[in-house]
Amino acid sequence: MILDSKSPIGPLAEKWTKHKFNSKLVNPANKRKYEVIVVGTGLAGASAAASLAELGYKVKAFCFQDSPRRAHSIAAQGGINAAKNYQNDGDSVYRLFYDTIKGGDYRSRESNVYRLAEVSVNIIDQCVAQGVPFAREYGGLLANRSFGGAQVSRTFYARGQTGQQLLLGAYSALSRQVANGKVKLYPRTEMMDVVTIDGHARGIVTRNLITGKIETHAAHAVLLCTGGYGNVFFLSTNAMGSNVTAAWRAHKKGAYFANPCYTQIHPTCIPVSGDHQSKLTLMSESLRNDGRVWVPKTVELAQKLRKGEIKPRDIKDEDRDYYLERKYPSFGNLVPRDVASRNAKDVCDEGRGVNETGQAVFLDFRDAINRDSEDAIRARYGNLFDMYQQITGENPYQTPMKIYPAVHYTMGGLWVDYNLSTTVPGLYSLGEANFSDHGANRLGASALMQGLADGYFVVPYTIGDYLAQIGPAPVDTNHPEFAKAEKGVKDAIQKLLSINGTKTVDHFHKALGHIMWEYCGMARNAEGLTKAKGMIQELRKEFWRDVKVLGANEELNQTLEKASRVADFLELGELMVDDALNRSESCGGHFRLESQTPDGEALRDDENFAYAAAWEFMAENSPETLHKEPLVFENVKLTQRSYK
């Protein structure tokens, strides 16, 4: 089946305006008769819930943390892009659009990306009005920095805590609607399933994480804003609770899952230090503005370093390989994430990695400190340096930081059309949970932009069109589909609790993570992927035979929560591998060893793969069906990305 993106026809710059005009509106008096469920209170969810409530809809908002303010958006450090051109350096909506399409290696949908660039300017206005304390110049106006390889300064930031400040802004808007009685909050509540009636999403099944109570909620539409699934790798920069469960259960209810193999591996994370490690910590990419990436020129020197026989500062400049500067003279240390990550892996694979495990490269501030003074560097990155020191016990002012790539973001997600509707009518997906705007690689500072664009400025319009069509007749949970879905959830939980095997949930999660990282990580090939598929299937069987989940449902049971999430990861993992196998080209973060240019860059195959791969769930343990959404580029010319 060819998927219809519902992108409006007409000139790029007019699509959104025209589309808004052509969308049906809900009569203001009727709005309060509509109920909308928003799952997730991150940037996407909180902004959507608040905006919909402001419009007059009755909203229920769910999150698994104890407070909406703790969604993982809080952890974003670097910044948020917007085409404000406050710096007079040549930025424009079109340039942001163009950079995003190119950065995504031409695997995203033009119309969505253009709209994203268009509304980006409104986001900044909105956040400032809420009291978000963005960085400012002495004159009192907003400051910008250049970020993630962009050649203009369009990134707005709030020290190294941009995500926190943006989320607290959205959370405050949400709190205001809770106080107004327009939003009812359900913290510590996990969505376990979507309920569909006659093909339309009509509600959800939830588990109260404190009491274990399984409940159903009915609504006219359901929005999934549940974040990314990077934790399928076990180790990632995501929060411990980040999961695919909501998206995956929706997938099993008919929502297609697009481009699952597109994973972003972020180049600047603190390297793994041992088996005990539970998560990886990102060091903001902004560090690459001043830090220089290097490894020793020779394997011998690297070995001496690893054994502690020499110190990094003992290595003379001529013995250092600033490999990014060497290979990409014009972008240098600021090449896009996928390129920086892959190069780090390559030098480590050559044996030139620098910590005990050999899986790290240096990010060195020596020259920046000599140039600008230690105080200047402290003012720019103080909190990041402190965090680094806190975790590693090393002082980055004196010795270079060690970094290594880690899983960070998932570009794939639920397939959505221009309206952010999944293939199930009435079921929407926003933020990282959908697949929409970043193609095969996300540029820095774009995810925050997308989450807030979706929630504040897109879905409030597009959902009206759907709601106006279905009418405000009440939906309630008495329909047999609700009972059926509820029973399904209860049975699945009982099944997990009854296995009483010998291995812990974490054991399986770690094993899955190893497989994914090894075979579906920074470099992939057909052989490895095929092997991984078998391994995942085996692991999944073993999980359902031998996992140990203690306790009961009717209590706070963190093991049970984890088990149910890992069960979904075990299914998702296989789909990611299938997708990676299917896409035998390289593009952005998806690097197939079989498809590279002579000098080792990702080689796209536009002839055969200029499409979004949307997978349809068929039945448990059986292959999924691939649907293609052709990606049509009417405005940009597809070229080989080059950062030389």
Place this chain on the structure above:
Amino acid sequence: MSWVTKTLSSTIGRKLIMALTGLFLILFLTGHVAGNLQLLKSDGGEAFNIYAKFMTTNPAVKLLSYLTYISIIGHVIFSIWLSKTNRAARPVGYGVSTPPSTTISSRNMGILGTIILIFIVVHMQSFWYQMHWGDIPFVTYDGVEYKDLYSIVVFAFQNVWMVIGYVVAMAFLAFHLSHGFASAFQTLGLNHAKYSPAIALIGKIYCIVVPILFASMPVYIYFTQS
């Protein structure tokens, strides 16, 4: 509830009362200590007795003294109210609590205050009550009759326990004020990068100097008048 009672019964409002009454008591103590310095004059108590009469008869001073009574009572009542709220805010305590980086005084204002209260009661009964309603001998200076409170004081401080009691009580007062002085300004919202260090310094000086002056009187009398 009117806005006044609402404000003053909030946790912040109650602290406002504590701070204002506390600061007034500090003012009072300043005057009190200055006056009592007359005790140290070796004039057989003349200056002191004249001062004592002035204090009990002058209408302006009378007004101030009523304010002082109200302050003490208000300070005590509100401290009890606050302490109850504070205790209720943590019904189950911790198993381990290593002393945090805060001062002992700040953590024990209630205990310090209670001891001061006991002292105040004893003190008022010994002198204030005596002065007003007690059976006090008279002396005459320049033809005017004065109650000879001085002799009562000297008599009282012949008792070594009384002296020790006073000194100890003043130590507690010192600790109470070592936190209370600066704290009152913080409560009033007067926290400023420029001035707070000065307030803290004055507080530290005050809480040492004033109690020492107070304590020096019974000690001086004990050693000089026996």
Place this chain on the structure above:
Amino acid sequence: MKLTLKIWRQKNASDKGAFVTYPIDGISTDMSFLEMMDVLNEELAIKGEDPVHFDHDCREGICGMCSLYINGHPHGPQQTTTCQLHMRSFSDGETITIEPWRAAAFPVVKDLVVDRGSFDRIIQAGGYVNVNTGGVPDANEIPIPKRVADEAFDSATCIGCGACVAACKNASAMLFTSAKISQLAMLPQGQVERMSRAEKMVAQMDDEGFGACTNTGACEAECPKGISLTNIARMNREYFSASVKSENV
């Protein structure tokens, strides 16, 4: 490292709860405190015992989900979050006592997990600027002196963890509440509702059953984000002036 852990175990809100002692071995100094707890929980799970429940999510010191009162200090001996605390802050053979936050307004849910919904309700009482999505002025039409923006930022960095309440002998939430009141009182965007915000948030804070402030400074000393006591002074000023000036009789 070899350690002895004394951990508060409590099945649910109505259970009485008690300390249980667990010996643990093979802990590396590079582990974070929560990774050490993971190791314990893996061991318990294998033995078939209920793992120790504790809150955590980002493990980066920013979400404010982790808690734990460790050896008499919220978030342990360092001025950081529990998830950013590393085992190199402890010595071999040490006994570590781990308790939940204790406050009437933070009831224990299970083991070391408490309910901090009261913080959300304080924010709901007024910790926002009343603007709807859309229709706001251009961002640069609201110039804000850098110094003011920076100071507001300092207040805005509160992560809502509740360590201030846990540390305070009165279980007072003044530091948390004042951080939000301060942020918005300093910024031009917050001026319109400045008075009602202070009144409502303080009233909600009192209703939740938090204690008053004795100005001991324990909150500031333990706050992982270094939120300063000047915020409390500012809140008091805001509150007094709102009480006197506002029209709410």
